[in-house]
Amino acid sequence: MNIKGSSRSAIEIISGHMALKWQRRPNGLYCFNYHRIGHAADSEFDPNVFSCSEERFAQHLKLYKQDFDVVSIDELIALHINRQKIKERLAVITFDDGYIDNYLVAYPMLKSAGISAGFFVSTDYIDKPETPWWDEVGWIVRHAEAKTVKLPHWSQPVNIADGSIRMRVRRLLRAVKQDNSLGMTEKLTQLKQVLQLDSKHMPKPTDLFINWAQLKEMADNGMHIGSHTLSHNILSHLSVEKQLIELAQSKQRLETMLNCNVSSVAYPVGGTDSFTQETQQLVHQAGYQLAFSFMSGVNTDLSVNNRFQLRRFPIEEDASRWQLKQMVNRFFTLWTNEI
The missing domain is CATH 1.10.720 (Transcription Termination Factor Rho, Rna-binding Domain; Chain A, Domain 1)
Incomplete structure (x- = not known):
């Protein structure tokens, strides 16, 4: 009985400490990034792109609405243009790659919750559907x-x-x-x-990604559509000329097909080695206002030094609300985006 009582007390102490830390989290921009909504067991492909189930996503949306001021990427761009400082706890929700479940599952849930999310797509996978x-x-x-x-x-x-x-x-x-x-x-x-697999054929990627009509519907109904380049190749592995083609032509393709201004981009892979300072200059040259990485952390401002390497928390492995809070708490001391 004493052991059980002690264990219960320890759990309560840890939970209380985490709750207090969550309540004291500083002002800033908290970007939460997803890829797929669904179950990895249902796919023959990469299980790591399944961020969470539909049920978990519903819980996450409630958390964001309850504990943050959820804003759109267009509102972020307005903050940057007006040189306004981030004085609240802002949350932005983004999706990378443009899988079909983004349209079938996430989009209706976001609409129902009254939330605008950003969807970053690689245009080659819409024009020429294939397995990434x-x-x-x-x-x-x-x-x-x-x-x-x-x-x-x-x-x-x-x-x-x-x-x-x-x-x-x-x-x-x-x-x-x-x-x-x-x-x-x-x-x-x-x-x-x-591995002697060259004679085996992968299943056809039928309806693996969003099509142009679906993406247009999302854009027309308040979702922000951004670029994830043409081919999803790692930009830092490419020449300057090829990087600019990936950035500029994907933007042009999206604007032509969606009849809207495309003002943001997310770097494919998005880690520290996947883009360079030169890449950020090319992003600016191509006409983007914001660029998102895949590095965890909180953004304190949208200044020139920061707006082309915005940090995002990755949602992975069907994280619960408690795990999501724990992940954010872990990065409170890792503030690298200061003015």
Whole structure:
């Protein structure tokens, strides 16, 4: 009885401490980023792009509305243009990649909640539907019989047999992303050859992504549509000329098809090594107002030094409201976006 009582007290203390820290979280812009809404078990591809279930997403929306002033990306741009400081706890919801469940599941829920979210899409996947490279890596791991894989120019093999499917795919994706010596198509071709999967055909990516009519409907009904480049290639792996093509032509394509101004972009992959200072200059040159990374943290301002590398909290592994709060609390001391 005493042990149980002590354990209960410890849990209560931890919960109370977390709640107090959450209540004291500072003013700033809190961006929460999603990819897919659904269940990873229903897919043959990358399980890590499934952020949460529909039920969890409904809980998250209630949390955002309750504990933040939820704003649109267009409102953020207005704050920047008017040089207004962030004096509240603002929340922005974003989605990367443009999967079909964004339209079928997330969009109706957002409309019902009266929330405008930002959707960043790679236009090549709308124009020419195909399996994206990260989902192809997921398929490769699920079908490989080998325990490890190593491309000829890699120094170490990658373990693709041990751990959960999420961890195995994540390991191989990390190796593929870090390798800038070859193009993505070449790396995937080599992986299939080494693992003897080149004779096996992946399922057709039927209706995997949003189409133009669906995206237009979302834009016409208050959702913010931004660029995720043309091809979702990692920008820092490309030449300056190719980076500008990815940024400028995707913006032009979206504006032509949606008949609206496209003012924001999210960097594919979005980690510290996926874009450079030069990339940010190209974003400005292409005519964007804001750019989003995939690095966690709170944004304190929308100044010139910050607006092309806005931080976002990744929503992953069907996080509960408690886990979401815990994740945000963990980053209170990591304020790198100060004036």
